[in-house]
Amino acid sequence: MKKLSYYPVNRKYGKYGGRFVPEVLIAAVRELEETYQRMKEDPNFKKELAHYLSDYAGRPTPLYYAENLTKKLGGPKIYLKREDLAHGGAHKINNTLGQALLAKRMGKKRIIAETGAGQHGVATAMACAALGLKAEIYMGSEDMKRQKLNVFRMKLLNAEVHSVNAGSKTLKDAINEALRDWVTNLRTTYYLIGSVVGPHPYPMIVRDFQSVIGIELKDQILKKEGALPEALVACVGGGSNAIGTFYPFLDNSLVKMYGVEAAGQGLASQKHAASLSAGSEGVFHGMLSHVLQNNEGQIQNTHSISAGLDYPGVGPEHSFLKTVQRVEYVTATDEEAVNAFQVLSEEEGIIPALESSHALAFAMKHAHKTNNKGSIVVTLSGRGDKDVEVVANCLEVKK
Amino acid sequence: MRLIGKTFQKLKNHRDGTLVAYVTGGDPAPKYTPIIAQALIEGGADILEIGIPFSDPIADGPTIQAASVRALRAGTTPRKVLEIVREIKNQHNIPVGILTYYNPIFRMKLDRFFSLAYKCGVDGVIVPDLPIEEADEYRRVAESFGIDTIFLAAPSTSKERLRRIVECTTGFLYLVSHFGVTGEREKVEEETIQMIKRVIPFTTGRIPLAVGFGISKPDHARVVVENGAEGVIVGSAFVNIISENQGKMSKMLDEIKESARRIKEATIQNLGIHSKI
Numbered sequence A: 001m002k003k004l005s006y007y008p009v010n011r012k013y014g015k016y017g018g019r020f021v022p023e024v025l026i027a028a029v030r031e032l033e034e035t036y037q038r039m040k041e042d043p044n045f046k047k048e049l050a051h052y053l054s055d056y057a058g059r060p061t062p063l064y065y066a067e068n069l070t071k072k073l074g075g076p077k078i079y080l081k082r083e084d085l086a087h088g089g090a091h092k093i094n095n096t097l098g099q100a101l102l103a104k105r106m107g108k109k110r111i112i113a114e115t116g117a118g119q120h121g122v123a124t125a126m127a128c129a130a131l132g133l134k135a136e137i138y139m140g141s142e143d144m145k146r147q148k149l150n151v152f153r154m155k156l157l158n159a160e161v162h163s164v165n166a167g168s169k170t171l172k173d174a175i176n177e178a179l180r181d182w183v184t185n186l187r188t189t190y191y192l193i194g195s196v197v198g199p200h201p202y203p204m205i206v207r208d209f210q211s212v213i214g215i216e217l218k219d220q221i222l223k224k225e226g227a228l229p230e231a232l233v234a235c236v237g238g239g240s241n242a243i244g245t246f247y248p249f250l251d252n253s254l255v256k257m258y259g260v261e262a263a264g265q266g267l268a269s270q271k272h273a274a275s276l277s278a279g280s281e282g283v284f285h286g287m288l289s290h291v292l293q294n295n296e297g298q299i300q301n302t303h304s305i306s307a308g309l310d311y312p313g314v315g316p317e318h319s320f321l322k323t324v325q326r327v328e329y330v331t332a333t334d335e336e337a338v339n340a341f342q343v344l345s346e347e348e349g350i351i352p353a354l355e356s357s358h359a360l361a362f363a364m365k366h367a368h369k370t371n372n373k374g375s376i377v378v379t380l381s382g383r384g385d386k387d388v389e390v391v392a393n394c395l396e397v398k399k
Numbered sequence B: 001m002r003l004i005g006k007t008f009q010k011l012k013n014h015r016d017g018t019l020v021a022y023v024t025g026g027d028p029a030p031k032y033t034p035i036i037a038q039a040l041i042e043g044g045a046d047i048l049e050i051g052i053p054f055s056d057p058i059a060d061g062p063t064i065q066a067a068s069v070r071a072l073r074a075g076t077t078p079r080k081v082l083e084i085v086r087e088i089k090n091q092h093n094i095p096v097g098i099l100t101y102y103n104p105i106f107r108m109k110l111d112r113f114f115s116l117a118y119k120c121g122v123d124g125v126i127v128p129d130l131p132i133e134e135a136d137e138y139r140r141v142a143e144s145f146g147i148d149t150i151f152l153a154a155p156s157t158s159k160e161r162l163r164r165i166v167e168c169t170t171g172f173l174y175l176v177s178h179f180g181v182t183g184e185r186e187k188v189e190e191e192t193i194q195m196i197k198r199v200i201p202f203t204t205g206r207i208p209l210a211v212g213f214g215i216s217k218p219d220h221a222r223v224v225v226e227n228g229a230e231g232v233i234v235g236s237a238f239v240n241i242i243s244e245n246q247g248k249m250s251k252m253l254d255e256i257k258e259s260a261r262r263i264k265e266a267t268i269q270n271l272g273i274h275s276k277i
């Protein structure tokens, strides 16, 4: 039995992952894989990335003891890993800096990316501006409506934003369009994918770049508590902030892990985005993993109040960790997330992203049920400024 | 040799190229596909490829994306497309292939898909998002039913890989003509001609070579065949006729037939006249 941190083996996490892409792209993903294997060991590359992570992105991000929230809940100590304080306001910058540096090493000057909430688009635009690359971002027209602020931010950052009107006009369609662009322009273009999804080696590369979250937090919690946390909690859209949190702890078998998916209006409503909790195995966007699909294998439309979780697939490593029962995948509804959004704002003076609010919502439920010892770390994947309008509208309707 | 291979061979003996005609199954509705197929055959199509519409067709341009949307709206399922093939095969003695993204097959499970495909008379399957390294089991099951596995080669495919792709392929090798998605194009790029020349040494004596993506006019077909490709795959040109003639069935069928006839004509007696092999 291999250690869980050893995967992928032959492009796969157990049976999940792989590279189910058109033949044209095989050369591109192989070139990327080879470059990454070399850069991973390259001291100059590592130094450059470390420099940008610290001086540009503001790492390490703090691990904050949320004392008020802890008291309110009366359970274990709750810590927040403050990715909301990273440059751009989310964990996304960890990945975009890493990949943009890779693109540069590969001599590609044009970067394309998809975005849902706009956070990955913003983080891509930032990394590209900093490194002198040209960024073009695909975004569903539906998402452009609900994340206007981020669309404007991307444009300010000198990125071009392409509106995608196909299908459900959200993240999955933005990925489709980015893939079509890549197929057409792969000789000049780097596809900077925003989560641990897509064909191998993307899920591995994005995981490795996001693992800085878990590596830092392990060190921080040991300093503060002298012990590993009882549990880690993170939200799962494609799954990058979650795997970045979990990965360095996978072989610490006593640390429990919870990945929180978006239950939207409830799993029974069909209006959700819980691929692991309510989906089935499928091949989508280049990977074998869990997807929301109908009996004929058509990919279904999803719903979540948070654009960043509104995706019918999930990273293959999560499918694997679910099957081997290393991580428990749970859900939080729109309503629970909005509630957690308000609670954290009121109790701690921190406005969390709606995505991260899903993780918080579960942690709050969970804290009630566990004994007082130990600590829970919730990854606060991003800040909520972008969501204030959506939440205001939602609360307005309820009044 | 199976039906697809024999068809290429017979035409080659007359120095003719093979016209492989694609339409999306169920576009604009399932009941029309057999009639459209008949028009294609009457126009001169030698092999038919019927597509299973998919919600997320990443290798397709706007034309076939729109066809997929129409077909799905009309309630087309993978099983219905296989039924359509059965109907076509009952009426015509012509090879019929299925083109589908992998997920509908994966969802149905390989055994069930291929046994149904076999019962419906499917001769070959093309899966644009299934590269050879993910296809071991797929090939095994397809072979057990005697169905051809048609793989794709692309402008970015290395020589070493091309050799392996040819080994995995039965029926014909599908050469993607350029970097990009499906859709009509103005002309055949010089790059495509170079590609054909590069690939021919790998396919000669092993498997027929057909070129697709962007081949939409008689001239395109002529150039490709003259340079030694044994066939052309034409899709978006026919799908556009369907799209432009919604609700005008007899005009649609006439135009499809005429378009197929003109493209077919351009392949006749032209095979390899510009290639040295």
Ligand SMILES: Cc1ncc(COP(=O)(O)O)c(C=O)c1O
Pocket: A090, A091, A116, A117, A118, A119, A120, A194, A195, A196, A235, A236, A237, A238, A239, A240, A241, A242, A307, A308, A309, A353, A355, A356, A381, A382, A383
């Ligand atoms: C703040 C925030 N958290 C989480 C996510 C979900 O992505 P992932 O599951 O890859 O971390 C997003 C995506 O846009 C996001 O913006």
